[in-house]
Amino acid sequence: MKTTQLLIPTQKEAPNDAQIISHQLMIRAGLISKLASGLYSYLPMGVRILKKVESIVREEMDKAGSQEVLMPVTQPAELWQESGRWQEYGPELLRFNDRHGREFCMGPTHEEVITHLAAQYIRSYKQLPMSFYQVQTKFRDEIRPRFGVMRSREFIMKDAYSFHLDQASLQQTYDLMHQTYCKIFDRLGLDYRPVLADSGSIGGDASHEFHVLADSGEDEICFSNESDYAANIEKVAFSKQEVTCHAQAVEESVLTKKKTSIEQVSEFLNVAPSQCIKTLIIKTSEGLKALALRGDHELNEIKAHNLFGEFELASDEEIKSLGLKKGFIGVKGLSIELIVDYSASVVCDFVCGANEWDQHLTGANWQGVEFSEADLRNAVAGDDSPDGKGQLIIKRGIEVGHIFQLGDKYSKAMNSNVIGESGKAVTTTMGCYGIGVTRVIAAAIEQNYDDRGIIFPEAIAPFQVVIVPINYNKSTRVKTLADNLYQQCLEAGIEVLLDNRKERAGIMFADSELLGIPHRMVLSDTHADNGNIEYKARNQSDKLEVSYDDALAFIQEKLAE
Known part of the structure; x- marks a missing residue:
């Protein structure tokens, strides 16, 4: 792709309402555009990143045996009334009436819809276990949307749901999804931790959150310095203690x-x-x-x-x-x-x-x-770890994923039953597994940036390589070399961006760094004379001179790393 074919509205300054780094840089890099409070359009470069995150999520969910579906954003009130959440959920649930006066809501999540589907089509224990997922838009009417796409009203989520005959089967799928989520976040190149968590308004029994570690995170997460114990600060449980002191003072x-x-x-x-x-x-x-x-x-x-x-x-x-x-x-x-x-x-x-x-x-x-x-209190740094191994360290994290064991909270209320082996009806037990796809992008930026812009993990960068030809529109030699290298990259299957704008070198360098493209190759008349190109990795300060004839092999080796 060439820059003159793309809408990349980069900005020198962030808007005044952009409080955190990811919001500032996503606006400045031209990834998103604000439409209204908590509502954002994704621009071409942002969509490229979004699709890469979705692709990784889909590949790993497919490997885990989950089936992709697509459910409506608009949901009838009857389903929520049947589950009991129509009154419980609160003002974040956007309720409205259609022209016939029937009540609907914009789905903040899809437990009711998927349970309704399961009750229709899963009839026998022989069909279980079975899991479904979707990558779908959600809407939660946040009272104060903030931090860009980190806490917006409309967002994209991967939500998955599983149905089982018993708790043992649910536990197997829960463990599989835990492993699958770790694979997803590993592939996304994120520094993250899975932690014990509270189930919140979704309900259920067991729950784990997946947090990207970042100073801007809204959540505090606790780790043992000597074991694998990790939990959201809200979930760190303490036990009754023995009295080790004796009253000595006079009141x-x-x-x-x-x-x-x-x-x-x-x-x-x-x-x-x-x-x-x-x-x-x-x-x-x-x-x-x-x-x-x-x-x-x-x-x-x-x-x-x-x-x-x-x-x-x-x-x-x-x-x-x-x-x-x-x-x-x-x-x-x-x-x-x-x-x-x-x-x-x-x-x-x-x-x-x-x-x-x-x-x-x-x-x-x-x-x-x-x-x-x-047990009433929050944990503090230095507390003994609840597993008896070491002391707690507390860091801030951004929640990007959450998995739940729902039990029969929804299936019982909504009559999701199957005929068991004995011939009698059995209520299914459920699991729920979510990833905030749009939030992943913001979290990745919060964890990977410098004073020049974004440093995207290679798996989700909008392009793998950017070619910056200086005087491309003035020097025939530079244009020929740049076009040739660009074509070589395309034929090799490399996602390459050729900056063919009539801009100064400094502007092109600044934009490539702002956008977080991992690899940059620079060509100029000087390079045309000496037969080299200049290479620089986005996450490193050093520059290298590489033979033009070896440039393709060199960049392929870098990408393979």
Whole structure:
């Protein structure tokens, strides 16, 4: 392909609303164009990248024995009402009526549709296991779309679904999909980690997320420094601990001079935040409850949601109704249920609120306090790994894939049954496996860039090679050499871009680096004189002089590496 045949609207500056690197560089490189909030058009270079990601995904899913289907984006409300998610899903589900007044939604996911299909066509246990996948547009009405295609309203996803007779069969396919996802992300050239995860609104039992490691990631993921343990910070589970200290201090109420935060109190009293206990009042469907954690720990909202259902922090008025003072809430003398995090319950001689204005207790202990215990907190770096091997390291990650064991959540609700070996109806058990295709591109950029632009992994770069001929439109010699080399590359099956624009060399170099094309070959009158070309890899600073006659063999060797 020649640049004069392509729309490549590169820009020197990123738009003001582009907050992260991938958004900035995708706009500047002319890969995408913003249509409206959370809606983007993919331009020719962006489509080339998109198709490469999709191709790798399809090849590996086909190898795993999954069958490709294509389901509608528009879904009837009846299916979602049947599964129970029409009311549950929330405002991200875009609902609308057609001209006949019938209710529909724009599909954010396709569990209902695929389960409906399975109920129609999978009738016997002899047909199982069976899995299907699609590469399809999804729509989620995000309240605040941001970060370009990283969190847009419309996006492309590969979603797959499997149906099984029993849990053992589901586990086999789940393990196969885990391996398949690793192969996909390996081929995409990404530095990633599979981690234990929460199933969220999809539901189900077991779940793993696949995260691309990047400083801009929205998720925190935890790894052991001595084992393969890895989990989303929301999923790191801690067990009840043994008390290893003994109460020694005398409890005393002290004036803390309007110090309300853990940081202020610990500094004022010259104690470590880990020696303080903070108490949160939450509002649940069962009423108000008190949660106590160590001062250096944060409440894990997913764990709390799993324990209490929907909840929110109590208002100032609700706290006052309990006779408590915000900023000085303690653990003693509460009139509501108290749940203490495992790590907090083993602290002795701690500092906590005194439930009186401007007062804290020092030397406090748990004797005489009625409470239950639970795992409430987020992990922190240096925690012992839950598998008992090493300590946790925490890094940021971008979620690009998620696999679930759904069980019978959808198949039971939607009557996806088969006739079992005994002749009786058996409810199928399901798995669900998603990859954010458009998000993969953004994640790859977040992980691979420099101050000059994108450094695409070779598997998904828009072109493998770019030829930059200086004075192509003025020098007959340069044009002849460039055209000849370009033709050689095409005949060899190399994806090559010839920059035949009437632009200065600096602009052509800048654009090739901005676009992240892995290999660049430069030709000029000087090279025509000495019989060489200049070669530079996008991910290296050094340049090489290569014989023009050997250029094709040289680049083929580089591509083979």
